[in-house]
Amino acid sequence: EAGVVQSPRYKIIEKKQPVAFWCNPISGHNTLYWYLQNLGQGPELLIRYENEEAVDDSQLPKDRFSAERLKGVDSTLKIQPAELGDSAVYLCASSLGRVNTQYFGPGTRLTVL
Amino acid sequence: GQNIDQPTEMTATEGAIVQINCTYQTSGFNGLFWYQQHAGEAPTFLSYNVLDGLEEKGRFSSFLSRSKGYSYLLLKELQMKDSASYLCAVSKAAGNKLTFGGGTRVLVKP
Numbered sequence: 148e149a150g151v152v153q154s155p156r157y158k159i160i161e162k163k164q165p166v167a168f169w170c171n172p173i174s175g176h177n178t179l180y181w182y183l184q185n186l187g188q189g190p191e192l193l194i195r196y197e198n199e200e201a202v203d204d205s206q207l208p209k210d211r212f213s214a215e216r217l218k219g220v221d222s223t224l225k226i227q228p229a230e231l232g233d234s235a236v237y238l239c240a241s242s243l244g245r246v247n248t249q250y251f252g253p254g255t256r257l258t259v260l
Numbered sequence: 261g262q263n264i265d266q267p268t269e270m271t272a273t274e275g276a277i278v279q280i281n282c283t284y285q286t287s288g289f290n291g292l293f294w295y296q297q298h299a300g301e302a303p304t305f306l307s308y309n310v311l312d313g314l315e316e317k318g319r320f321s322s323f324l325s326r327s328k329g330y331s332y333l334l335l336k337e338l339q340m341k342d343s344a345s346y347l348c349a350v351s352k353a354a355g356n357k358l359t360f361g362g363g364t365r366v367l368v369k370p
Contacts, residue, residue, distance in 0.1 A: 151302070178356070189264075189347050189360025190303065203357065238302065242356065248293070249358060251302040 149173070151252030153239050159258045165227035168255045172220065172241030180249060181214060181224050182238040190238050190251075196222065229259045264361035266348050271367045272338055280333045280364045282348035290353040294322050294333045297363065298344045306333070306346075335366070343368045 152171040160166050172179050177198050182190035193212065195203040198219040207214065211230070216222040226233055236256050240249040263285045272278040284292070291310035295303035309315055309324035309331060321334040335342055345363040352359070 188362050189349070190358075191360070192357060195357070244356075247356070248305050248308060249356070250305065251295075253302045256300075 151239055151241055151250055153237075153252040153255055155255055156253060157256050157258075159260065160229055161260050162231055163228040165225065166229050166257060167223055167225045168237050168239075168257075170222045170224070170239030170252060172222075172239070173250055176241035176243050176250075177219065178242045178244060178247075179216060179222050180240040180242075181222070182240065182251075184236045184238055184254070186235075193224070226257075229257075231259050233257060234259045264348055264350055264359060266346075266361040266364045268362065269365045269367070271369060272335075274338055274340060274368055274370050276338050278335045278338060278366060280335070280346050280348075280366070282331045282333070282361055284329050284331070284348070284350050284361075286329075286350050286352065286359070288353040289326060290351040290356070292322075292324055292331050293349040293351065293358065294320075294331075295347040295349065296344050297347060303347055338368050340368050340370070342366060 154169050179196040181193040184190040194207045194214050196216045199216050212226055214224045236254040238254045239252045242249045266282045293308050294306040296306050297303040307322035309322050314323045319336045324331045345365045347363045348361040349358040
C-alpha cells in the first residue's frame, strides 16, 4: 500500500514569491493534516481536514497561508507571499477517521532566500 | 495549553538499552504516541498508549502513567539504524489533535 505522497520534496524560492505544496494521502484516509516542522523541533499542526472540510485551522496564518482539499482526497497548501521565516519542512499526514494513528509523508523542505 | 518535555539528546552504545522519558501536562487526554524520525525523513509510527502500563513491540516498548503525566520509550538491543529522533506526541480527545514534544535525538555509537 502506498504511503502519503508529497511533492515537491525540496523547494527554494526568493522571499515574496508564492509557493505551493501538494499532498496525496493514503487511500481511504478521510482525515488529512498539514504540519510545519522547524529544525530540531516537533511538528506543529497548521490545518486539519475531515473529507473536504477544514475543521481546525486555528494555527494557520491566514494572511499568507491557504489550503484546499476540493474533492476530499488530494490537498494543496499555499504560501503567498513567502517570508524568510517560512523556511521549514512542511509535512502532510493522514488518518482513517479523526481518532486513529496519523501517517506522515516525507515532507517538503522549503528554503526562502 | 499543553507542555510536553523530553530530553534533547541521548547517546548509547550498540547493543545497549536506552530509555527516553516524556512528561506532559494536558486536559482531555486521549493517548500518547511515539514516532521515530530519521534525518530528512517522515516521522514513522512506533507506538500508542491510552491505558496505563507497558506495551511491548519487539525491541521497542512504551510505558504510560496517566496519573503522573509520564511516558517512556524503551529501546533494547540498540542497533546503529536506531540513531534517529524520537518524538513524543499527546492526543487530545477533541479532533485527534497531536501536540508534539521537541524530540529526542538518539545517537548510537559502535
